[in-house]
Every structure is written in C-alpha cells, then in structure tokens.
Amino acid sequence: MYDVIVVGGGPGGSVAAKRCAQGGLKTLLLERKKLPRDKVCSGMVMGPWAQDIIQQEFGPIPREVLVDPHYLSGHMIHVPGVPPQVIACKTPLAWRKNLDFWMIQTAQQDGVEIWDGAKAMQVNQKAGACTVTMIQGKTTQELESKFVIGADGSASAVRKSLFPLLKVQYSVPMRECYDGALDLEKDYFHWFFPKYRPRPRFGLNHKGDCFLIEGSGIKELRNEIIQILAEYGFNPKSKAIWKDGCLIPRLHEALITGAFSPAQGNILLIGDAAGLLFPITFEGIGTALKSGILAADSVARSLKEGRAAAGIYLRELKPILKTIRRLHAWNKKLEQEATKGGAELSKALKAAYRETLKVA
Numbered sequence: 001m002y003d004v005i006v007v008g009g010g011p012g013g014s015v016a017a018k019r020c021a022q023g024g025l026k027t028l029l030l031e032r033k034k035l036p037r038d039k040v041c042s043g044m045v046m047g048p049w050a051q052d053i054i055q056q057e058f059g060p061i062p063r064e065v066l067v068d069p070h071y072l073s074g075h076m077i078h079v080p081g082v083p084p085q086v087i088a089c090k091t092p093l094a095w096r097k098n099l100d101f102w103m104i105q106t107a108q109q110d111g112v113e114i115w116d117g118a119k120a121m122q123v124n125q126k127a128g129a130c131t132v133t134m135i136q137g138k139t140t141q142e143l144e145s146k147f148v149i150g151a152d153g154s155a156s157a158v159r160k161s162l163f164p165l166l167k168v169q170y171s172v173p174m175r176e177c178y179d180g181a182l183d184l185e186k187d188y189f190h191w192f193f194p195k196y197r198p199r200p201r202f203g204l205n206h207k208g209d210c211f212l213i214e215g216s217g218i219k220e221l222r223n224e225i226i227q228i229l230a231e232y233g234f235n236p237k238s239k240a241i242w243k244d245g246c247l248i249p250r251l252h253e254a255l256i257t258g259a260f261s262p263a264q265g266n267i268l269l270i271g272d273a274a275g276l277l278f279p280i281t282f283e284g285i286g287t288a289l290k291s292g293i294l295a296a297d298s299v300a301r302s303l304k305e306g307r308a309a310a311g312i313y314l315r316e317l318k319p320i321l322k323t324i325r326r327l328h329a330w331n332k333k334l335e336q337e338a339t340k341g342g343a344e345l346s347k348a349l350k351a352a353y354r355e356t357l358k359v360a
Contacts, residue, residue, distance in 0.1 A: 002028045002145040004299060005132050006112075007120045007158050010039065012271035012288030013151030014103040014112075015057050019296035020149075021111035028143070029104070029112050030134060032119040032152070036101035040175055040246035041285075042205060042214065043099065044072065044189060045092040047357045050286030053293065058106050065098045067207045073187045075357070077349045079342045080194060080228075085350035089357050091189070093207065123148055123161040125265050147299045147309060148267045151292065154247040156273035162264050166254075168275075170247040175214040176240040181206055182232040193349065194224035196342055198334040204229070210241065216248070248282060251275025256325045262317075263310035266302065268295040276320060279327040280356045287320060294320075327356055 006017040009031030020027040031037070045051055045061070054061060063070065072093050077085040108114050115136060122133040125148075132143045150158025154170065184190055186206040193201050200217025202225055213225065226236045254260035255275055262274035270276070271288030278287060294316045295309075302309035330352040337348035 002026050002143065004028070004147045004149065004296075005030065005130070005143060005145040006149045006151055007123070007132065008032075008151030008153060008156075008271075008273070009035065009037075009104050009114070009116070010100055010151060010153065010271065010288060011054075011103055011285050012292035013149070014100070014107045014292075015053070015289050016149045016151060016270060016292035016296045017112040018057065018107035018110050019293060020299060021107070023296070023300050025299070027112050028145070029107065029114050030118040030120055030132070031104070031114070031116045033116065035104065035114070035116040036097050037116075038244075039096035039100060040173070040244050041096045042189065042203065042212075043067070043094045043096050043207070044205075044283075045094070045099075045285055046281065046283045047089065047091075047286055050283075050289055051092065053286070053289040054103075057289070057293070058103055061092055061094070061099070062102060065102045066092055066094050067098075069093060069187045069206070071187070072189055072205070073185075074189075075353060076185065076188045076190045077346060077353065078190060078192045078228075079196065079346040079349070082342045082346040085346050086188075087350060087354050087357065093205075095207070120152060120157050123150070123158050123267060125267055128266070130266060146266060147302070149292070149295045149299070150267065150269040150273045151271055151288070153272045154249045156269065158267065159262070159269055159273050162267055162269070163260070166260060169250040171216045171250060172245055172247060173214060173216045174218045174243065174245040175212055176218065176243050177210050177212050178238055178240055179210055181209075182211055182229060182234055184232050191349075191353070192225075192228060193345070194221060194228060196345060197338050198331065198345075198349065248272075248277065249275045252279055252324060252328050255321055256328060261310075261314055263313045266299075266309045268298065268309055268313050270295050276324070278356050279324060280330055280352050283356065290320060291317065327352075330355065 003025035072091040074089040202215035262269035270291035276287040298313035
C-alpha cells in the first residue's frame with residue numbers, strides 16, 4: 001500500500017513524486033519505458049516559469065545534462081519576404097532523455113521508489129482507495145494507494161481510465177535529425193511560417209553536431225522546407241539520420257469551457273495528460289512542473305483536511321487555466337493579422353510568442 005503512485009517519469013511526474021516523498025509520503029513512480037528514455041521534444045526549458053521551478057526544486061541543471069549550445073539566446077520568427085523577428089529569451093537546451101533522467105534520479109535521492117519498464121494499464125478508485133493495474137515484463141500486478149497522480153503524457157492511460165468517453169483530438173508533430181549544420185544562428189530556435197499563416201509551421205534548431213527539423217506540418221510543407229532551407233545550405237538530397245514523432249492532445253477548448261476537468265476523487269492529472277500545454281508554442285515542461293507541484297500540494301492538503309484532493313487541485317489549477325484561455329485567444333488574432341500581409345503577421349507572431357514565453 002502506497003500513499004501516492006505517480007504514473008509517468010517526465011518533469012511533472014518527477015517533481016510531484018519528489019515533493020510527496022519530501023512530505024513523508026510513501027511514493028512510487030511508474031515509468032513505462034526503461035530508463036533513461038527518450039522523449040520527442042525540442043528540449044528547450046522555455047521561459048522563466050519552468051526555469052525557476054527547476055532551480056528551486058532540483059537545483060541548477062548540470063552542464064553535462066545540457067547539449068551544445070548549452071543556452072539559446074532566444075527565438076527567430078521567419079515569414080517569407082520579411083526580416084526575421086527576434087525574441088531574446090535565454091533558454092537552457094538539452095536532449096529530454098538526459099534532462100528527464102537527471103530529474104528522476106534527483107527524485108529518487110529524496111526517497112521516491114522508481115519502477116521502470118512498468119506500464120500502467122488501468123486506474124480505479126473505490127471507497128477512498130485507488131488501484132493501479134500495471135504490467136512489468138510479463139507480470140501483471142495490482143497496486144494500491146491513497147492517491148494517484150497521472151503524469152503519463154498525451155495518450156494517458158490514467159485519463160482514459162477516468163474519462164473513457166472523452167473524445168480527444170491529437171496533432172502529430174514529427175522530428176527529423178540531420179548531420180551537420182546550416183547557415184542559421186545556432187543559438188536561436190527558428191520558427192518558419194511559409195504559408196503566411198500561423199499554421200502550418202516548422203521549427204529548426206541545432207544540437208551538437210546535428211540539426212533538427214520539427215513540426216506537425218512537415219509532410220505538408222516538404223517542398224517549402226526544401227526551398228527555404230536551401231538558402232541556408234541544406235542539401236535537398238540529404239537523408240535524415242533518424243525520424244520520430246509524438247502526439248499532442250488538443251484539449252484547450254474542453255478545458256476552457258469546463259467540459260473536461262482533469263481530476264476526480266483522489267486521482268489527479270498533470271501536464272500533457274491533463275492537456276495543459278500552452279497555446280501558440282505548445283510548451284509543456286513549465287505547465288507539467290507547475291501542475292505537478294499543485295498536485296503534490298493538493299495531496300498534502302487532502303490528507304490534512306480529510307477531503308478529496310480533486311476539489312483542492314482544480315481550484316489551485318485556475319490560474320493556469322486562465323493563462324491558457326488568454327493565450328488561446330491569440331489564435332484568432334493571428335488569423336486576422338495574417339489577412340493583412342506578411343509584415344503584419346510577423347509582428348503579431350512576435351507579440352504572441354513573446355507573450356507565451358513570459359509565462360512559459
């Protein structure tokens with residue numbers, strides 16, 4: 001019998017488990033993949049919110065966790081025919097495999113029990129107790145706890161268990177890695193908008209001896225990507241070293257309208273599992289960390305006050321949802337500005353991205 005079972009070993013799961021263990025709770029973290037494991041993500045720790053939480057909860061990010069360049073100077077927004085818009089924003093850069101593993105090891109040092117290769121299949125709660133059915137190797141087990149924190153990402157098994165009728169739409173960003181470098185500033189993340197619209201878009205950044213092209217519009221924009229990047233030295237015949245992709249849950253509307261509330265009883269959803277990605281950039285590390293802290297603190301209050309954690313957590317989550325609502329409204333503004341031409345779109349994109357990065 002555990003006090004808390006955290007499902008998912010990303011930043012949100014690690015910080016939630018760490019705080020629970022620090023509070024004296026018997027805490028188990030389940031990670032479905034063997035550690036260290038990769039994660040499809042730019043690896044940017046974007047904005048002061050995420051950076052401050054990591055500093056406060058885990059300490060300075062070790063140099064060996066970061067990749068060259070260790071810090072980006074900011075972001076560049078490229079709209080055809082318009083000079084790039086520059087947003088200064090010092091940003092730590094890492095492969096998520098290394099960043100997440102460092103966090104989970106730090107949580108383990110604070111008393112969190114870690115099971116990797118342990119896939120949660122179903123979560124139930126009855127009479128104040130939670131049951132997690134999981135598979136590790138060829139063994140199926142049922143684990144009991146007082147609380148469950150679902151930090152298991154976009155296709156969350158915990159969310160599906162709680163809300164089996166919830167219809168979730170997904171976008172599917174892809175990532176391609178190429179050897180070498182292009183004639184683009186290595187210490188910036190580059191956003192390209194070749195259709196003179198906020199979407200589809202693609203991003204490019206350098207990491208060590210390679211560069212990555214990523215975005216949900218890569219297939220749709222293949223010809224534009226080749227034409228645009230050829231100006232910076234990209235060989236159209238280049239073959240990617242590797243390719244991968246992920247799912248992003250599109251739950252902003254459901255969260256804003258209240259059609260979906262990411263908690264029930266003593267089971268709480270955080271980060272991507274709760275759909276808590278910021279609109280515009282779809283940055284998720286900061287919201288995962290913040291919601292992880294709120295979930296852990298809600299568990300502590302629940303035990304102290306003798307009431308279900310969900311009501312406490314959902315009240316504490318309101319500022320994040322308010323921010324998501326405000327940033328979501330930018331989508332309509334950007335579409336309106338796009339009708340006025342590239343220059344106006346470029347300025348509006350800079351304003352929208354800068355607004356997101358202030359809180360990300």
